[in-house]
Amino acid sequence: MSASPSPYLTQESEYNLSEDVVTKITEMAASFPEKNSALIPALHLIQDQFGWVPPPTIKQLAQLLKTTPNKIYGVLTFYTMFNLKPVGKYHIQICRNVSCSLLGAKHIIDYLTKKLHIQVGETTADGKFTLTLVECLGACGMAPVMMINDKYYENLDEKKVDQILKTLK
Amino acid sequence: MIQETKVLTRHENVSGMEEVENYIRDGGYEGLKKALTMLPQEIVEEVKKSFLRGRGGAGFPTGYKWSFLPKEKTKPHYLICNADEGEPGTFKDRVIMEHDPLLLIEGMTISGYAIQSELGVIYIRGEFKWIAEKLECAIDNARRANLLGKNIMGKGFDFDIVVMRGAGAYICGEETALIESIEGKRGQPRVKPPFPAGVGLYDCPTIINNVETLACIPIILQNDADAFKRMGSFQSAGTKLYGISGHVNKPGLYEYPFGTNLKYLIMQAAGGIRNGKKLKAVIPGGLSSPILKADEINLDMDFDSCVKANTMLGSGGIIVIDEDTPIPEVALTTVNFFVHESCGQCIPCREGLSKIQQILTALLDGKGQNGSIETMLKITQSVNGSTLCPMGDAAAMAIQSMITKFREEFDTLLK
Ligand SMILES: Cc1cc2nc3c(=O)[nH]c(=O)nc-3n(C[C@H](O)[C@H](O)[C@H](O)COP(=O)(O)O)c2cc1C
Ligand code: FES
Numbered sequence: 097m098s099a100s101p102s103p104y105l106t107q108e109s110e111y112n113l114s115e116d117v118v119t120k121i122t123e124m125a126a127s128f129p130e131k132n133s134a135l136i137p138a139l140h141l142i143q144d145q146f147g148w149v150p151p152p153t154i155k156q157l158a159q160l161l162k163t164t165p166n167k168i169y170g171v172l173t174f175y176t177m178f179n180l181k182p183v184g185k186y187h188i189q190i191c192r193n194v195s196c197s198l199l200g201a202k203h204i205i206d207y208l209t210k211k212l213h214i215q216v217g218e219t220t221a222d223g224k225f226t227l228t229l230v231e232c233l234g235a236c237g238m239a240p241v242m243m244i245n246d247k248y249y250e251n252l253d254e255k256k257v258d259q260i261l262k263t264l265k
Numbered sequence: 266m267i268q269e270t271k272v273l274t275r276h277e278n279v280s281g282m283e284e285v286e287n288y289i290r291d292g293g294y295e296g297l298k299k300a301l302t303m304l305p306q307e308i309v310e311e312v313k314k315s316f317l318r319g320r321g322g323a324g325f326p327t328g329y330k331w332s333f334l335p336k337e338k339t340k341p342h343y344l345i346c347n348a349d350e351g352e353p354g355t356f357k358d359r360v361i362m363e364h365d366p367l368l369l370i371e372g373m374t375i376s377g378y379a380i381q382s383e384l385g386v387i388y389i390r391g392e393f394k395w396i397a398e399k400l401e402c403a404i405d406n407a408r409r410a411n412l413l414g415k416n417i418m419g420k421g422f423d424f425d426i427v428v429m430r431g432a433g434a435y436i437c438g439e440e441t442a443l444i445e446s447i448e449g450k451r452g453q454p455r456v457k458p459p460f461p462a463g464v465g466l467y468d469c470p471t472i473i474n475n476v477e478t479l480a481c482i483p484i485i486l487q488n489d490a491d492a493f494k495r496m497g498s499f500q501s502a503g504t505k506l507y508g509i510s511g512h513v514n515k516p517g518l519y520e521y522p523f524g525t526n527l528k529y530l531i532m533q534a535a536g537g538i539r540n541g542k543k544l545k546a547v548i549p550g551g552l553s554s555p556i557l558k559a560d561e562i563n564l565d566m567d568f569d570s571c572v573k574a575n576t577m578l579g580s581g582g583i584i585v586i587d588e589d590t591p592i593p594e595v596a597l598t599t600v601n602f603f604v605h606e607s608c609g610q611c612i613p614c615r616e617g618l619s620k621i622q623q624i625l626t627a628l629l630d631g632k633g634q635n636g637s638i639e640t641m642l643k644i645t646q647s648v649n650g651s652t653l654c655p656m657g658d659a660a661a662m663a664i665q666s667m668i669t670k671f672r673e674e675f676d677t678l679l680k
Contacts, residue, residue, distance in 0.1 A: 135449035174451040175432035193353045195510035232353035236510035
């Protein structure tokens with residue numbers, strides 16, 4: 097790093113990968129026969145740090161894994177779990193696949209859009225909630241199902257949704 | 266009454282099975298102990314004899330798959346455990362991994378020894394983060410007990426396992442897309458042949474098996490191939506995890522002898538249809554399997570019986586649909602899913618399915634045109650058989666079966 101950072105760098109610095117993330121990525125890269133296998137795990141780690149994958153981090157990652165930002169973009173945009181823009185503090189992802197639909201997923205989705213005053217794909221004005229529809233979450237026996245951040249919530253009905261949202265400050 | 270046979274799910278209601286002591290106290294690691302006194306080739310033969318068939322969907326005989334590896338080992342061999350669990354209607358592998366992670370790890374270690382591999386990768390769907398963490402914890406425990414790592418049980422065998430989380434792409438359950446994903450690429454299926462047993466991960470010989478398949482390996486080794494065969498039906502040995510979802514009184518995961526009757530599973534095990542309704546249809550093996558009408562469910566749930574009934578056992582994810590549900594709506598949800606998950610490489614899958622999506626959406630909006638049902642059927646015929654991976658076929662057959670078996674419901678939408 098140069099002693100007097102350019103404005104460009106200053107602006108980017110809020111998206112510096114943490115030391116912890118860099119260490120974990122380096123470890124991950126060493127645990128596979130080929131470094132590039134650490135790419136998807138690394139993108140998860142970056143998303144854990146920022147809540148999404150900010151473009152400036154891609155350059156840093158490309159350097160770490162000795163690849164190019166373009167290659168990383170190609171991969172990043174293929175996988176739906178990676179957020180290409182910031183999401184709310186709580187990212188609600190509701191399953192819209194068959195088993196959940198049979199047991200009222202549509203109703204839960206409508207209920208949430210009304211309750212949060214947003215459409216699917218939007219974030220509340222206070223930045224607290226983002227609502228996304230996803231495909232089968234592998235919990236069909238406990239339908240309807242949603243995920244909030246890393247956690248699953250199953251056997252949903254209106255009352256349960258109310259209770260869950262109340263616990264999210 | 267058919268007895269539920271809890272073998273792979275026997276620890277479903279027990280906690281602490283990621284601890285080596287608890288697992289061993291309950292008979293764990295007997296399979297590996299025995300395996301390490303045998304030659305790798307003898308294990309492959311025992312697995313062949315057991316008639317174990319892959320639980321990932323296609324039912325390929327596991328021992329035979331293993332014997333496709335090159336006879337001479339000139340490059341590293343890799344073992345991949347497919348824990349992508351993406352097929353809609355399927356929620357079985359997670360139960361093994363959550364409640365009996367060391368059963369999977371023991372199974373992978375034995376399999377690694379049999380195929381002369383030193384590294385196994387568990388590729389688990391990204392959303393199952395807490396399960397990935399549990400697996401990592403169990404792997405650490407096994408390493409500390411010298412059950413993974415260098416010189417396992419002092420027998421000179423080295424093997425280790427890494428866990429990798431996917432990131433929300435159904436297609437990465439397809440074995441060659443999965444390999445691409447582990448290599449840090451977009452999950453696009455490869456042209457086959459070559460098959461992974463010849464050219465797989467990092468271009469090395471690779472065996473890919475489903476979680477449930479690998480979890481059967483310690484069971485086979487603990488006793489023997491014959492005992493395993495006795496648990497199932499003629500061509501489908503062992504037990505099977507059946508996930509039952511939709512309009513039943515007791516949705517959930519059930520483990521029964523392979524080949525248990527579908528009607529029994531729905532009406533007895535899962536307690537029958539909710540709210541006293543009548544059954545309309547069943548999707549018997551995950552959303553990729555062709556739908557059955559209510560009068561077609563007197564069916565043994567094994568690979569061959571399902572093929573005879575023009576459907577697939579698939580993942581064993583049984584989706585139950587009651588009389589109040591319009592099948593065209595189920596068909597739209599189905600086609601929406603496949604359009605969303607198509608990797609985009611093959612034109613018939615990418616364009617054909619989205620064309621069906623447009624037509625069906627219009628039909629359900631009351632804007633259907635004469636001949637549009639025929640057009641959808643024609644498209645399914647041209648998608649079927651013309652894609653690189655089986656996803657195109659699966660989507661086409663699933664939609665085609667819904668239209669042909671419930672044609673009158675689609676016709677009504679045109680009136
Ligand atoms: C589109 C598609 C998705 C698949 N998803 C999965 C999956 O989630 N889990 C799985 O084990 N197999 C899945 N498979 C099957 C795998 O390609 C492969 O056949 C299987 O993992 C082999 O393991 P087995 O021999 O133990 O069954 C999928 C196949 C296709 C075509
Ligand atoms: S259909 Fe919703 S979790 Fe599978």
